[in-house]
Amino acid sequence: MNARNSLRLEMAKLEDNSENTLTLAQLHREVLERLRAAHIGDAELSARRILEETTGVDVGQFPAEESHLMNQRMVARTDALTARRAAGEPLQYVIGSWGFRYLDLAVDRRALIPRPETEEVVGRAVEILTSKDQSFGKKALIADLGTGTGAIALSIAQEVPDAHLHATDISDEALSLARSNLAGLGRAAARVQLHEGDWLNALPEGLKGQLDMVISNPPYIPLDYQLPAVVGDWEPTDALFGGEDGFRHLDLLVREGRQWLRPGGWLILECGSDQGVRLENLLTARGYCETEINLDMSGKQRFVTARRPIDDVDELQLEGAFDALQRGLLVVAPTDTLPGVLAKYDNSSAVKSSYTAKDRPSDQPVPVLVSGIEQAEQLIHLDDEVRSLVAAHWPGALTVVARRLSGVDPVTGGSTVGVRCPEPGWLRLLIDDVGPVTGSSANLHGVETQLAAEDAAATLAVKAAFVIPGVSKGGLASTVVDTTGESLRVLRDGAVDLGQGQ
Incomplete structure (x- = not known):
């Protein structure tokens, strides 16, 4: 007792x-x-x-x-x-308080009832923040978006002594409840600040690019989903429904969260049990790395973790490359192994210019880089077997040759195309914004490619409009697999070992 x-x-x-x-x-x-x-x-x-x-x-x-x-x-x-x-009425509201990890929180109809699944999300966040493999300096800066009762922010503040939390919510009533819970937190309360507003817009501007972690349990239930009466009749619907397909807020947090994280910072998002793969694919396309779908205690997909790459490229560099590609000009940038000459693939003039720049024979197709599986599916046919293959090895050194969904290659006239999802997160982000790009090495045909992007660009017959500086690491070229036949066939051995079975 x-x-x-x-x-x-x-x-x-x-x-x-x-x-x-x-x-x-x-x-x-x-x-x-x-x-x-x-x-x-x-x-x-x-x-x-x-x-x-x-x-x-x-x-x-x-x-x-x-x-x-x-x-x-x-x-x-x-x-x-x-x-x-x-x-x-839910038991938690009837009682007026409920346990969440090591806290006893006040709960009422002003905010969503904290669930055991969210305790697991917090548990993973605490593991990351207290891991000896992570470096957060003197203090870890964390944003909890859509805080509700304050369960996530207050738990992290209590369990991670050096954590400083910024918790946001668009509901002033929810923040009032969170404020009540904060008052009972003790000394750790001094490390928690509450902000009223819409998601990241509520945060102080000075935190942009500085956060070690952004964590959220956003509304993710589709509008047409029939909730049990004990939930739908009592809990705030704004904290439950995430748009027509439930993905609206998850999409926003992935797209906008990246710029608030420091390089190496973590994004942790709770999601529905059928949204994990889609969320992971979006994170890949938007340039995150180390993405992982995490299961809850019942074995269902429950949250996804990801990081902003430590070796990220400056936003001004990405803007310059984006502008050049949009105008049909060439860009040279360091890719996985060698600097590449990039041209917007749906711009036939730009693609032809990349051939001229390399003095490449017109009967030799160039590989195309995509931001992820979803962008690839807009360009080529992927059956279940091939989709599983690329899901296992993208982003990475695997090129799949597949049939185009429509049209022909703007130079070779072929109906197939070799597609790869590159490793660098910033490059995937650029491609997701601009569309698929050519990805052949930045060198004259038959001449060794320089590892530094600036040096490689200087060897081309056509001057690149923009060069993202950097040095590629070299190494094995990508493994190339033909997917157009009755079975998969390796055309070129490379960095990805597919084993005897394939």
Whole structure:
């Protein structure tokens, strides 16, 4: 029995017992019967938690206290809470507080009820923040977006001594509840700041590019999903539904979160059990690395972790490259192994210019770089087998030769194209914004390629409009697999070992 409940019980025993009418066991049976009659699924749990709240008797002490007489105040409060639960109100709201990891949080209809699955999300965040493999300096800067009760932010502040939290919510009512919970956090409360506003827009501008972690449990339920009444009739719908397909807020946080993270910073997003793969693919396309789908205690996809690459390219460099490619000009940039000459693949003049720049024979097709699986599926045919293959090795040194969905190559006239998703995150981000680009090495045909992008660009017959500086690491070329036949066929061995089976 905790100290609070023990005090309640002792005070109750001192009260006038003249109006005591029921024992704890009798009151428990009455509550249980009412809840079962109302078809409450967790009637036993609800009955015990209600009685624990109203009588001060800890659940573990029920057998020893069954003969304890209830006074009028206990019976009246039990009756009121039982009526609310029988009407379908969630047990957490009826009680008014609920445990979340090591905290006892106030909960009510102003915010979503914290779930056990979210405790697992916080657990992974704490693991990352306290790992010896991570370097966060003197303090870790973390943003908790859509904080609700404050469960995520307050838990991290309590469990990670050097963490400084910025928690946002668009609802002033939710923030009021979070503020109440913050007041009970103790000394760790000094390291938590609350901000009212829409997602990242609520954060101080000075945090942009400085955050070690962005974490969120955003609304991710599709609009047409039929929620159980105990959820849909009581909890705030704005905290539940994430647009028509449930992905609206997840998409926004992935796209906008990257610029708020420092290089090497982490993004952690809770999601629906059928959204993990889609979310991981989006993170890949938007230039994140180390993406991982994490399962909850029931084995379902529940949240995805990812990082902003440590070797990220400056945004001004990306803007310059984007502008040049959009205008149909050539860009030279360091890629996985060698600097590449990039041209927008849907601009036939630009592609032809890349051939001229390399003095490349027109009958030799060039590889095309894509940001990820979804962009590839807009260009080529991927059956289930090939999709599984690229999912296992992209981003990385695997080129698949596949049939185009429509049209022919602008130079060779062929109906197939070799497609690869590059390793550098900034390059995937650029390609996701501008569209697929050619990815052949930046050198004259038959001449060794220089590893430094500036040196490689200087060897071309056509001057590149923009050069992203940097030095490629060299190494093995990509493995090339032909997917157009009845079975997969390796055309060139390379960095990816597909084994005997393929």
